[in-house]
Amino acid sequence: MTTGSRPLRPGHDAAAFRRHQILRENVIAWILRGCAFSAVAGLLLIVLFVFKEAWPILGDRVTQQEANLAGFFSQPLWQPVSETPKYGFTPLFAGTIKVVLVSMLFAVPIGVLAALFATEFASPRLREILKPCIELLAGIPSVVLGFFGLMVLASWLQPITHAPVRLNAFNAGIALGLGIIPTVFTVCEDALRAVPKSFREASLALGATPWQTAWNVALPAASAGVGAGVLLGLARAVGETMIVLMASGNAAITSGDVFDSARTFSATIAAELAEVVVGSPHYATLFFLGALLFLLTFFINVAAGAFVDRLRRKLAGA
Amino acid sequence: MTTDALRATLRPLKKSRPFDLAGLSFTALSGFAAFLIVAMVAVILGDVVIHGAGTVTWEFLSAAPKEGMTKGGIFPAIYGTVLLVVLMTVALVPFGVGAAVYLHEYARPDAWFTRAVRFAVANLAGVPSIVYGLFGLGFFIHFIGGSVDRALGLDVVFGQPALMWAALTLALLNLPVVIVTTEEALRTVPREMREASLGLGATRWQMVRHVLLPQAMPGILTGAILSVSRGAGEVAPILFTGAAYYLPFLPHSPTDQFMELGYHVFVLATQSPDIDATKPLLYGTVLVLLLITFLLNITAILLRARLRAQLAGRS
Numbered sequence: 001m002t003t004g005s006r007p008l009r010p011g012h013d014a015a016a017f018r019r020h021q022i023l024r025e026n027v028i029a030w031i032l033r034g035c036a037f038s039a040v041a042g043l044l045l046i047v048l049f050v051f052k053e054a055w056p057i058l059g060d061r062v063t064q065q066e067a068n069l070a071g072f073f074s075q076p077l078w079q080p081v082s083e084t085p086k087y088g089f090t091p092l093f094a095g096t097i098k099v100v101l102v103s104m105l106f107a108v109p110i111g112v113l114a115a116l117f118a119t120e121f122a123s124p125r126l127r128e129i130l131k132p133c134i135e136l137l138a139g140i141p142s143v144v145l146g147f148f149g150l151m152v153l154a155s156w157l158q159p160i161t162h163a164p165v166r167l168n169a170f171n172a173g174i175a176l177g178l179g180i181i182p183t184v185f186t187v188c189e190d191a192l193r194a195v196p197k198s199f200r201e202a203s204l205a206l207g208a209t210p211w212q213t214a215w216n217v218a219l220p221a222a223s224a225g226v227g228a229g230v231l232l233g234l235a236r237a238v239g240e241t242m243i244v245l246m247a248s249g250n251a252a253i254t255s256g257d258v259f260d261s262a263r264t265f266s267a268t269i270a271a272e273l274a275e276v277v278v279g280s281p282h283y284a285t286l287f288f289l290g291a292l293l294f295l296l297t298f299f300i301n302v303a304a305g306a307f308v309d310r311l312r313r314k315l316a317g318a
Numbered sequence: 319m320t321t322d323a324l325r326a327t328l329r330p331l332k333k334s335r336p337f338d339l340a341g342l343s344f345t346a347l348s349g350f351a352a353f354l355i356v357a358m359v360a361v362i363l364g365d366v367v368i369h370g371a372g373t374v375t376w377e378f379l380s381a382a383p384k385e386g387m388t389k390g391g392i393f394p395a396i397y398g399t400v401l402l403v404v405l406m407t408v409a410l411v412p413f414g415v416g417a418a419v420y421l422h423e424y425a426r427p428d429a430w431f432t433r434a435v436r437f438a439v440a441n442l443a444g445v446p447s448i449v450y451g452l453f454g455l456g457f458f459i460h461f462i463g464g465s466v467d468r469a470l471g472l473d474v475v476f477g478q479p480a481l482m483w484a485a486l487t488l489a490l491l492n493l494p495v496v497i498v499t500t501e502e503a504l505r506t507v508p509r510e511m512r513e514a515s516l517g518l519g520a521t522r523w524q525m526v527r528h529v530l531l532p533q534a535m536p537g538i539l540t541g542a543i544l545s546v547s548r549g550a551g552e553v554a555p556i557l558f559t560g561a562a563y564y565l566p567f568l569p570h571s572p573t574d575q576f577m578e579l580g581y582h583v584f585v586l587a588t589q590s591p592d593i594d595a596t597k598p599l600l601y602g603t604v605l606v607l608l609l610i611t612f613l614l615n616i617t618a619i620l621l622r623a624r625l626r627a628q629l630a631g632r633s
Contacts, residue, residue, distance in 0.1 A: 035416025049456040113351035141551025211341035239446025301444035
């Protein structure tokens with residue numbers, strides 16, 4: 001404490017001390033501003049460097065002879081290490097869609113319904129059990145969910161689904177669903193809890209049953225938040241890597257069957273980047289995939305943010 | 319009308335309601351969804367504990383992998399994980415706390431810079447972890463590391479996957495976690511304390527340093543612990559930035575590669591030539607990883623609960 005402990009002895013230059021103090025305060029403010037800027041810098045650098053390494057796809061002739069935009073969308077095969085490398089996105093696209101679709105169909109109903117249960121029907125004691133379970137599930141590292149999908153889930157699901165291969169898009173989708181349930185649940189629950197109690201009381205007083213109140217009053221009032229939960233879950237599902245890398249079988253084949261092996265955008269990067277030559281067309285292609293992934297999740301997240309704002313305005317106006 | 323009389327008039331109304339099948343099944347369905355979540359968590363944890371508990375012995379925790387990772391222990395992976403999260407925390411916490419203090423105490427809420435920082439924080443949290451891995455490789459290793467090597471005339475020292483680059487990549491990944499939790503903690507400090515401190519003639523920084531930060535310490539710790547727990551479990555960002563499949567020695571410099579628990583799980587599960595021989599080790603490793611992350615998470619949850627109770631008591 002510089003001010004408190006320094007005695008104002010005779011000859012003490014109060015003005016100089018004050019100048020020193022102001023300088024110090026300003027320096028500290030600038031340091032803190034710099035810390036805050038690190039977040040902006042981080043985001044900018046991510047954009048800059050992921051796109052920079054992907055740039056040869058769009059701007060370098062030599063790279064374009066082997067890997068180019070037209071090829072990505074017209075070439076039906078993904079065989080980057082064959083004699084004539086083929087970089088077709090179609091199989092990866094099909095794989096991503098299948099896995100994400102299965103995971104959303106699995107996680108969204110469970111997450112939303114469980115959130116409704118937690119806010120509308122559950123006794124405090126049941127909630128005390130459910131909430132820590134969600135926190136536990138959210139705390140399981142994705143590599144452990146991938147391990148579970150690979151070693152355990154696959155052996156359980158195959159006899160039920162009669163899939164031709166153990167590891168397939170369906171298996172990966174369920175494992176991935178486990179990973180996004182906490183996201184969907186948490187966001188939906190927050191939104192439902194933000195619905196004012198008076199809404200429910202009015203509905204109950206008019207003679208509606210608790211479930212009618214939940215379905216016709218609470219859920220519609222929180223719909224923007226539910227939308228945000230679904231979108232945030234979607235963004236996580238699209239970007240999640242380790243689960244799909246381990247549980248999907250990783251075969252880049254174009255098929256509409258969810259019981260075939262699949263390979264997603266994220267898993268492709270994880271599986272291949274360690275072995276590529278830096279600066280090669282394959283390297284640039286993987287960064288291009290990363291840039292696509294970044295843009296996709298970025299826009300989904302921005303949309304989710306818009307939903308959250310709408311919810312806040314809606315409930316503030318109520 | 320007394321309450322008893324009111325109740326008496328209401329009772330027949332309640333009884334006359336027809337049996338509500340739709341409502342009952344809807345309630346049951348949502349209850350079933352909640353039950354499914356609890357059951358799935360129990361199944362995952364139960365499976366890991368049942369198969370892994372027998373493997374986790376002192377020898378398993380303290381020995382290196384042997385015989386092509388079919389025997390021995392996981393000590394190098396534990397050691398590498400600890401080094402990684404310690405380095406990450408050292409790099410992360412000053413920036414995260416500084417940013418949160420700025421946002422909460424210094425920034426004007428409507429300034430474009432404040433809005434840019436908040437936008438960046440919100441969106442950093444949504445960037446897929448594999449993209450952080452790409453960024454770490456492109457920026458830290460090739461750009462920074464490569465430039466340092468060229469400037470110092472070194473062969474390849476900094477321009478390759480290393481502990482420090484992995485730690486910095488994870489630090490950026492966790493920056494939003496620390497900023498958000500710290501800001502939440504700063505919000506719990508009552509305004510009177512700030513005003514009292516400023517009123518006594520403290521400068522803004524003195525108020526932050528001697529009043530605000532000590533008060534918000536549990537919340538700051540929560541953020542740091544949560545990010546350590548996340549850092550210990552994230553594998554995708556370190557795949558190309560420093561994690562090694564197998565190392566015969568322990569890392570002793572920030573430019574060394576390292577073994578890591580999560581990555582070790584991935585390696586044992588997918589790269590083993592003899593999965594039956596590795597299976598006990600794999601389950602043991604998963605159990606250790608889960609124990610570490612859960613212990614950290616529980617600590618964070620308890621701290622946060624205390625913090626929220628404080629906040630509720632004050633408002």
